[in-house]
Amino acid sequence: xxxxxxxxxxxxxxxxxxxxxxxxxxxxxxxxxxxxxxxxxxxxxxxxxxxxxxxxxxxxxxxxxxxxxxxxxxxxxxxxxxxxxxxxxxxxxxxxxxxxxxxxxxxxxxxxxxxxxxxxxxxxxxxxxxxxxxxxxxxxxxxxxxxxxxxxxxxxxxxxxxxxxxxxxxxxxxxxxxxxxxxxxxxxxxxxxxxxxxxxxxxxxxxxxxxxxxxxxxxxxxxxxxxxxxxxxxxxxxxxxxxxxx
Amino acid sequence: xxxxxxxxxxxxxxxxxxxxxxxxxxxxxxxxxxxxxxxxxxxxxxxxxxxxxxxxxxxxxxxxxxxxxxxxxxxxxxxxxxxxxxxxxxxxxxxxxxxxxxxxxxxxxxxxxxxxxxxxxxxxxxxxxxxxxxxxxxxxxxxxxxxxxxxxxxxxxxxxxxxxxxxxxxxxxxxxxxxxxxxxxxxxxxxxxxxxxxxxxxxxxxxxxxxxxxxxxxxxxxxxxxxxxxxxxxxxxxxxxxxxxxxxxxxxxxxxxxxxxxxxxxxxxxxxxxxxxxxxxxxxxxxxxxxxxxxxxxxxxxxxxxxxxxxxxxxxxxxxxxxxxxxxxxxxxxxxxxxxxxxxxxxxxxxxxxxxxxxxxxxxxxxxxxxxxxxxxxxxxxxxxxxxxxxxxxxxxxxxxxxxxxxxxxxxxxxxxxxxxxxxxxxxxxxxxxxxxxxxxxxxxxxxxxxxxxxxxxxxxxxxxxxxxxxxxxxxxxxxxxxxxxxxxxxxxxxxxxxxxxxxxxxxxxxxxxxxxxxxxxxxxxxxxxxxxxxxxxxxxxxxxxxxxxxxxxxxxxxxxxxxxxxxxxxxxxxxxxxxxxxxxxxxxxxxxxxxxxxxxxxxxxxxxxxxxxxxxxxxx
Numbered sequence: 061x062x063x064x065x066x067x068x069x070x071x072x073x074x075x076x077x078x079x080x081x082x083x084x085x086x087x088x089x090x091x092x093x094x095x096x097x098x099x100x101x102x103x104x105x106x107x108x109x110x111x112x113x114x115x116x117x118x119x120x121x122x123x124x125x126x127x128x129x130x131x132x133x134x135x136x137x138x139x140x141x142x143x144x145x146x147x148x149x150x151x152x153x154x155x156x157x158x159x160x161x162x163x164x165x166x167x168x169x170x171x172x173x174x175x176x177x178x179x180x181x182x183x184x185x186x187x188x189x190x191x192x193x194x195x196x197x198x199x200x201x202x203x204x205x206x207x208x209x210x211x212x213x214x215x216x217x218x219x220x221x222x223x224x225x226x227x228x229x230x231x232x233x234x235x236x237x238x239x240x241x242x243x244x245x246x247x248x249x250x251x252x253x254x255x256x257x258x259x260x261x262x263x264x265x266x267x268x269x270x271x272x273x274x275x276x277x278x279x280x281x282x283x284x285x286x287x288x289x290x291x292x293x294x295x296x297x298x299x300x301x302x303x304x305x306x
Numbered sequence: 307x308x309x310x311x312x313x314x315x316x317x318x319x320x321x322x323x324x325x326x327x328x329x330x331x332x333x334x335x336x337x338x339x340x341x342x343x344x345x346x347x348x349x350x351x352x353x354x355x356x357x358x359x360x361x362x363x364x365x366x367x368x369x370x371x372x373x374x375x376x377x378x379x380x381x382x383x384x385x386x387x388x389x390x391x392x393x394x395x396x397x398x399x400x401x402x403x404x405x406x407x408x409x410x411x412x413x414x415x416x417x418x419x420x421x422x423x424x425x426x427x428x429x430x431x432x433x434x435x436x437x438x439x440x441x442x443x444x445x446x447x448x449x450x451x452x453x454x455x456x457x458x459x460x461x462x463x464x465x466x467x468x469x470x471x472x473x474x475x476x477x478x479x480x481x482x483x484x485x486x487x488x489x490x491x492x493x494x495x496x497x498x499x500x501x502x503x504x505x506x507x508x509x510x511x512x513x514x515x516x517x518x519x520x521x522x523x524x525x526x527x528x529x530x531x532x533x534x535x536x537x538x539x540x541x542x543x544x545x546x547x548x549x550x551x552x553x554x555x556x557x558x559x560x561x562x563x564x565x566x567x568x569x570x571x572x573x574x575x576x577x578x579x580x581x582x583x584x585x586x587x588x589x590x591x592x593x594x595x596x597x598x599x600x601x602x603x604x605x606x607x608x609x610x611x612x613x614x615x616x617x618x619x620x621x622x623x624x625x626x627x628x629x630x631x632x633x634x635x636x637x638x639x640x641x642x643x644x645x646x647x648x649x650x651x652x653x654x655x656x657x658x659x660x661x662x663x664x665x666x667x668x669x670x671x672x673x674x675x676x677x678x679x680x681x682x683x684x685x686x687x688x689x690x691x692x693x694x695x696x697x698x699x700x701x702x703x704x705x706x707x708x709x710x711x712x713x714x715x716x717x718x719x720x721x722x723x724x725x726x727x728x729x730x731x732x733x734x735x736x737x738x739x740x741x742x743x744x745x746x747x748x749x750x751x752x753x754x755x756x757x758x759x760x761x762x763x764x765x766x767x768x769x770x771x772x773x774x775x776x777x778x779x780x781x782x783x784x785x786x787x788x789x790x791x792x793x794x795x796x797x798x799x800x801x802x803x804x805x806x807x808x809x810x811x812x813x814x815x816x817x818x819x820x821x822x823x824x825x826x827x828x829x830x831x832x833x834x835x836x837x838x839x840x841x842x843x844x845x846x847x848x849x850x851x852x853x854x855x856x857x858x859x860x861x862x863x864x865x866x867x868x869x870x871x872x873x874x875x876x877x878x879x880x881x882x883x884x885x886x887x888x889x890x891x892x893x894x895x896x897x898x899x900x901x902x903x904x905x906x907x908x909x910x911x912x913x914x915x916x917x918x919x920x921x922x923x924x925x926x927x
Contacts, residue, residue: 127533127534127537131533200532200534201531201534221433221516221518222434222516223516224512225517236413237417237418238417
């Protein structure tokens with residue numbers, strides 16, 4: 061049986077080499093999109109809608125931390141569109157001369173307090189965090205930078221038990237009940253609605269995070285995708301997920 | 307460079323492998339802006355992370371050793387139901403993604419975890435503490451130590467441990483002085499592996515312990531974070547981590563080597579001085595008063611049932627075909643094997659009976675094997691001291707005793723040597739000294755001369771004859787000569803039962819079993835005396851003995867194939883080459899002839915056979 065499978069594989073290989081395989085790539089134009097991990101909740105739906113509007117096209121999505129994606133792009137990864145969770149990361153891609161045109165503002169995101177289901181520590185305001193077991197993002201990552209800005213604006217210094225390298229790590233510790241509260245984006249709270257509860261606080265408006273989208277590929281389809289995401293239909297999807305207007 | 311035994315293609319693939327590992331590190335180093343390295347490495351964050359990493363990795367390595375060594379021992383040495391399953395579970399952290407490992411730890415030690423409540427009551431919070439980092443690192447690093455040590459323990463086997471036990475060492479002493487020293491290389495490499503794994507640990511730590519500078523943010527976490535801002539900084543820190551890891555491992559190696567040197571050099575000088583003093587005192591070590599051995603036992607599933615009594619100071623040789631039960635006898639006496647029923651005593655000590663079963667190290671029994679099995683990591687003197695020390699003698703007394711017994715075994719000049727530098731004969735002398743130094747009531751000898759070369763055997767044999775003269779001993783052998791020289795009595799075992807027991811001269815001259823006859827080079831004839839002739843299978847040989855059923859012990863080398871006035875004509879039934887001679891079977895009789903003479907014979911030829919008087923001994927049966 062193994063031999064048969066190998067033989068079949070060899071035949072298929074020969075067909076591809078000789079150009080006899082059905083040429084999927086020729087029938088279907090594709091666009092490769094690198095998107096920040098915090099966009100995982102919205103970009104699949106955007107891609108689906110885009111493919112419906114442009115029949116015969118395909119959107120290849122790749123999600124990771126913004127800075128991971130930036131490193132990959134700078135090292136030559138073939139992506140047509142890059143959506144970052146902050147301005148600094150997009151700047152690194154721009155500095156490498158990879159953007160076809162200046163990046164556009166995609167959305168904004170504000171911090172929200174995430175608490176375990178039932179809010180056992182009774183957190184109601186940002187000030188309550190001062191003497192709770194709280195987990196935040198490290199200042200090196202965008203959500204951590206935003207946290208620092210809120211601290212400065214409010215004059216309330218937090219003493220977190222952990223400064224995590226990603227929103228996911230913060231959410232994990234809150235959901236597990238290890239921490240009384242964590243600071244993440246509003247969209248993250250919504251996406252994890254069954255595991256954590258959100259406590260909005262007014263001071264978060266002082267530290268809004270800006271998402272950018274830029275075109276790194278020359279194809280017309282890449283331009284179409286960016287336009288689609290920035291257009292009314294894209295706006296609807298982003299709004300529904302809790303992102304603020306750009 | 308030595309390349310013998312390694313095919314070229316293996317060398318080529320190994321080179322590819324090396325390049326595969328080294329090249330990415332080189333690529334990383336090439337990218338690095340080295341001028342930036344100094345300030346980066348000197349930053350408070352980097353320093354805190356590095357110190358934390360070293361502290362936690364060392365702590366978790368210690369934990370790995372403390373928990374992993376017993377685990378490896380149990381897996382390698384103990385048989386219990388569910389063992390395979392346990393091994394699979396122990397190795398689980400190797401395949402489990404560390405992030406999942408971290409979640410598992412969170413569910414165990416976390417605030418809402420399985421044990422978290424209990425810790426909370428005690429006022430201990432594990433999550434977000436340095437302790438959590440150590441736990442996470444230990445969890446992922448432990449299998450590396452268990453794996454490498456267990457493999458080594460299996461490869462080493464249990465023979466040295468068994469010898470140590472029969473020399474009187476308690477299990478803990480066996481572990482400390484024999485098992486662990488023998489497994490030391492694997493223990494060290496396992497420890498280094500766990501340390502390296504702990505140092506590189508990321509996923510479980512982040513998930514379980516969090517990330518706070520100076521508390522839980524170890525180097526890998528710091529590197530991960532630095533990468534968000536500046537990938538080059540992350541590379542620089544990684545290289546720093548690699549260098550630190552190499553330095554720590556190299557230091558560990560140096561310490562180990564130095565410890566070994568420290569132990570040997572000054573001890574040697576001191577030892578020589580003491581030995582001279584002790585040789586003078588050694589006369590006061592006397593052979594203990596001989597004791598009796600009595601055994602009557604059965605092992606049902608081997609169909610073994612034997613009663614054996616050895617008088618104080620006697621040596622009994624045990625002979626018998628393969629599978630006759632000689633090893634069973636030794637196993638029952640040494641304690642490695644349990645009898646289904648019966649009882650054995652040495653002097654006043656009960657080895658086992660219906661209720662009790664003394665452990666090997668508690669028995670006044672030492673065993674000497676065919677293989678000397680000297681502990682390879684101990685010097686000759688330390689090998690011989692092992693028994694006395696195990697029985698609680700002080701260092702000085704033990705040394706004096708060891709010197710005495712080495713002298714007794716004509717091996718005092720070997721005291722300083724290591725076992726690997728000894729010849730087979732020398733090693734066996736030391737093994738004898740080591741067994742005697744344990745001052746056993748009974749000495750068991752399992753074919754002690756059979757692996758020695760022809761030149762070495764006579765010296766050892768005469769030495770054994772001397773030390774066994776006043777000693778209760780059981781000697782398993784295949785050699786008639788050894789039995790003659792060393793034993794007072796010979797026991798023939800056959801299929802788990804005693805076939806005969808007699809002094810060697812009598813037993814081998816007038817055997818009553820085919821096996822004993824065969825050992826003595828005789829053909830055992832089962833016939834009868836009638837009218838001044840020994841009759842067997844229709845052949846009558848004139849012999850002077852009383853009428854009745856009788857055995858005839860025929861020495862084929864004295865039988866001649868020639869016609870005389872007493873010769874009988876017989877047909878050749880079998881021609882059996884035996885190296886330098888050929889045994890020609892002629893019905894019930896046999897004759898040993900030179901190969902050249904035998905070549906002229908064929909099965910069926912009728913030849914005259916003369917049996918001189920000295921070729922046949924007839925005795926009643």
